[in-house]
Amino acid sequence: MAVENSTPPVSPSPSSEHESGVWSQIKAEARRDAEAEPALASYLFSTIIAHTSLSRSLSFHLGNKLCSSTLLSTLLYDLFLNTFSSDPALRAATVADLRAARFRDPACISFSHCLLNYKGFLAIQAHRVAHKLWLQNRKFLAMSLQSRIADVFAVDIHPAARIGNGVLLDHATGVVIGETAVVGNNVSILHHVTLGGSGKVGGDRHPKIGDGVLIGAGATILGPVKIGEGAKIGSGSLVLIDVPPRTTAVGNPARLVGGREKPTVHE
C-alpha cells in the first residue's frame, strides 16, 4: 500500500516465532498481575491463563465482549477461533497490532493490558474476521459483526475496508472507516477519525492511507484521496486533497505545511 519506497516495515510477514514469544510474555504478565491483584485472579485466569494459545484467549475475550442476548458468545467464540486458527496471516496481524500498541503508545504498559483493555485493538481484530467473512460473501454475518463492534466499542469499520498490519487505533472511540477505504501498515489513528465517503452513490469513494501515516484526533478525511506514506494529518483537520508522502497537512480545510506547491517534507 506504500506510495513510494519506504523503510522496511515492522514484521509484516507471518511469523509463528513472534506469535509464541508474545503469547508467552502475555501469560507471564497475567500470572504476575494475578499474584499482585488477587481480586482479579479469576478474571485473568478465565481470559488468559486458562487458554493454550493467543487465538483462543482473544476469541474468548471477543466473544464475551461482542455477544448479546440473541447473538450468543459461544457462536462468536467458535467463529473467531475457526477464523484465526485457519489463517496464519490473521494471527500475524494480531501480533503486529499488539506490538504497535505496546511500542507506539506511551500509555500501554504491557501486551496483556492491550489484549484485554484496548478497544481499538479489539475492534480491529474483530474487523479482520468480519473482512474475511465479507470476502467469502458471508455479508450478513460480516455486517452483524460490524454492528456489534460499533455498539460495543463505538468503532464503525465497514467489513469491506482493507486494514494493514501493525495498526494502532489509539483511544478509538468514534472512529469511522468506510467501505472502499484502505489503510496501510504501521498506521496510527487517533479517536474520532473519519475515513469517509465523497458523497458518490457507490463505487470507490473513500481514502487510501499509506504506510506509517499518523492521523490526529478528530481528523476527517473524505473522498478517494491518497495520503502518502509517512504523512501526518493534524488533529481536527478536514482533508479533501491528496497529501504527498512524508508531508504534514493541517487545518479546516487542510493545507500542506510549507505551502501547496513546495510542501515541507519530513527529513
Added chain:
Amino acid sequence: MAVENSTPPVSPSPSSEHESGVWSQIKAEARRDAEAEPALASYLFSTIIAHTSLSRSLSFHLGNKLCSSTLLSTLLYDLFLNTFSSDPALRAATVADLRAARFRDPACISFSHCLLNYKGFLAIQAHRVAHKLWLQNRKFLAMSLQSRIADVFAVDIHPAARIGNGVLLDHATGVVIGETAVVGNNVSILHHVTLGGSGKVGGDRHPKIGDGVLIGAGATILGPVKIGEGAKIGSGSLVLIDVPPRTTAVGNPARLVGGREKPTVHE
C-alpha cells in the same frame, strides 16, 4: 418544518400499506439470510421471523438492546410495543426511517440489515417513544430511556427534541441533539454531529433543521439558528448563523459558499 416551498416529501403520512409491504420484505430477507447463514438462523428467528408485525420485532430488539440488569427487557418490550401499537404515526415514521437508510445510504444492503444493525435507526425509534412519554409528562421514564440510548448507542437525544420522518443518522456515534432542537423530514445527519445550546440558561436555545438538510460528519450547530430546507452543512463546520435554504455552509466558523451576501444556491 419546511422553511419554504419544497419538493413533495417522501411518504410523510401514515400508510399501513407501506408498513405491511416493508414488513413482508423484511421477513423474506430474514428467511433468505437464515438459509444462507445457518449459524444465524436462531438469531434471525428470535429477532424477526418469530414476530407477527414490524412493531413487535422492533420492540423485542430494542428491549434487548436497551435493557440492563435493573431495567428489564420485558418492561421495555411492553413499553415499546404499547406505544408503537397505539400510534400509527409512530409506525409510519419507522417505515420512513427504514426507507431513508435503505435508499440514501449506499452501504445499506437490506431493510432487515437496517432494522437489526443500524444504531442510528434504533436510537431514533427509541427516541420517538421517549418523546411521546415526555409529551405525556412521564419525564423520568423518558430520561431513563434517553440515558440508555446514550449508553448503548452513544447517541444522546433529549426526549423533548422534535424529529421528523425519514431521518437518517448515518454511523450515528456521538450525535447529540438538545432539548429545543427541531429536525425536519428527510434530513441526513452523519456521526459526531451536535445540535447544541447557545449557552442560554433555559428556553429556546437549539437549532431548527429544515426538511431535506444534509449535515456532514463532525459538524457542530449551536444556538437557535435556522438551517433552511435543502441546505448542506460541511463536515467539521461550526455553524453559529442561519443558513438559507438550498445553501451550503462550510468551515470553522462556517461561511456560506458563494459569500454571505450572495450565497450560491443549489440548482
Added chain:
Amino acid sequence: MAVENSTPPVSPSPSSEHESGVWSQIKAEARRDAEAEPALASYLFSTIIAHTSLSRSLSFHLGNKLCSSTLLSTLLYDLFLNTFSSDPALRAATVADLRAARFRDPACISFSHCLLNYKGFLAIQAHRVAHKLWLQNRKFLAMSLQSRIADVFAVDIHPAARIGNGVLLDHATGVVIGETAVVGNNVSILHHVTLGGSGKVGGDRHPKIGDGVLIGAGATILGPVKIGEGAKIGSGSLVLIDVPPRTTAVGNPARLVGGREKPTVHE
C-alpha cells in the same frame, strides 16, 4: 489548581452535611418518581431506595453498569464501596459533581436523574476510584476500570489524570483525557473534548485546565499547555497554546478573542 486568585469555589472541602442533605433529597426524589411511574418502582428501589447511603447506591449502580461476564458486579461493588467509604474527600467530590450537574446543566431535572442517568457523572466517579488505585500502585486494576469506563460510557480518562471537584462532563460521549492532564475545580467539559498529548514519548505532555474553565463541544487541547482560570474554549477549537485566565479562545488553530497581544478578558 487555580492559576490566579479566584472567587471562592463552591464547596471544595469535604462536608458530611452536604452529603446527607443531598442523599435525603435523592431518596425523596426517587420515592416521588416511583409513585408517579409504578413501572419503574422496582428499578428505583434497587438502585436508590434500598440503600442506606449515597456511597452504597452509587457503588451498586456503578458495579452494575461497569461489570462484564468476566469482571463481576459483586467485585466492582465491593471495590467502589470500600474506596468511597474510606475516603471522605472522594464522597465530597461526588456531592460537588452532583451539584455541578444539577445547577449548571439546564437539562438536569433532579439529583437522582444525574445519579442514575448521567454517563459523564458516572464516568468521573469511577475514574476517581481508578485514580486512587493508581496512586496505590494498583495499576492493572486501575487500567481495567479505565477500559470498562471507555467501553460503557465512551469516556476515556487515564487513571493518572487529576480531576478537581464540581466537574461537569456534559453529554460526555467521546471525552478523552490523557495521563498527565490536570483538571481544576468547577470545570465544565462538553462531549468530544480531548485533553491530549503533544506527541512526546513520555513525561509531562497533557494540558492543565484551571478552575472554572468551560470547554465547548469537540474542542481539542494538545500538549502541556495551561488554560487559565475562568477561560472559555470555543466549540471545535484546536488549542496548542496557553490561554490566559478569563480569556476566550476559538478557531482551528485557536486564537485568543481580541488578539494575541491584547486578548479580551471577561469582566
